[in-house]
Amino acid sequence: MKRVFVSAAVLLSALFAQSHVQAQVTVKDAWVRATVAQQKATGAFMQLQSAQDAKLISAQSPVAGVVEVHEMAMDGGVMKMRAVPSLVLPAGKAVELKPGGYHVMLMDLKGQVKDGDTVPVTLVVEGKDGKRQNIEIKASARTAAAPAMKQGDGHMHKH
Numbered sequence: 001m002k003r004v005f006v007s008a009a010v011l012l013s014a015l016f017a018q019s020h021v022q023a024q025v026t027v028k029d030a031w032v033r034a035t036v037a038q039q040k041a042t043g044a045f046m047q048l049q050s051a052q053d054a055k056l057i058s059a060q061s062p063v064a065g066v067v068e069v070h071e072m073a074m075d076g077g078v079m080k081m082r083a084v085p086s087l088v089l090p091a092g093k094a095v096e097l098k099p100g101g102y103h104v105m106l107m108d109l110k111g112q113v114k115d116g117d118t119v120p121v122t123l124v125v126e127g128k129d130g131k132r133q134n135i136e137i138k139a140s141a142r143t144a145a146a147p148a149m150k151q152g153d154g155h156m157h158k159h
Contacts, residue, residue: 024050024051024052025048025049025050025051025054025089025123025125025133025135026048026049026050027046027047027048027123027135027137028046028047028049029045029046029047030044030045030046030121030137030138030139030140031044031045031046031139031140031141031142032044032045032106032113032117032119032121032139032140032141032142033045033099033113033141033142033143034113034114034115034117034141034142034143035109035112035113035114036112037112038112039109039112040107040108040109041105041106041107041108041109042105042106042109042113043070043099043103043104043105043106044059044061044097044103044104044105044106044119044121044139045097045098045099045103045104046097046104046137046139047094047095047096047097048089048094048095048097048123049089049092049093049094049095050089050090050091050092050125051091051092052091052127052128053088053089053090053091053127053128054089054091054125054126054127054128055086055087055088055089055125055126056069056086056087056089056123056124056125057069057085057086057124057125057126057132058123058124059104059121059122059123059124060121060122060124061106061119061120061121061122062110062120063106063109063110063111063113063119063120064106064107064108064109064110065107065108065109065110066105066106066107066108067104067105067106067107067121068083068104068105068107069083069084069086069087069102069103069104069105070082070083070084070102070103070104070105071084071087071101071102071103072099072100072101072102072103079100081105083105084102086126087102089125104121104123106119106121113141114141115141115142115143116140116141116142117140117141118138118139118140118141119138119139119140119141120136120137120138120139121136121137121138121139122134122135122136122137123135123137
């Protein structure tokens, strides 16, 4: 009887450890580009790393009416931005969300995002088993460390 109890405890510990590892995604250096008054969109940037294969499938923030995962890429010499259904997070590899590449787009902003503000963002990550995990982050708003868009660039982006 004692052996069965110990075996069950070991099995439960192993299952708990395994489920914890499957859901483990770390977020580093999360920041949001500060805006000017009346600006209705901005980007959130960070580094994501998953212990297991997973994908970023959506995001939400109380500061924006619409939040999407986007990519920027050159298409026929024109920089275009588009929403993507998901972003693959390969096991053990850092995925960089940065200006000019993949990012989280915050649109229909409810107010100005000022330098120094803390912006709450919820990332939704799905494991290869189909289970979803919400990751709550606090991204700091800043104006520096991100190249400004050239005038006219906004007309080429697709949303």
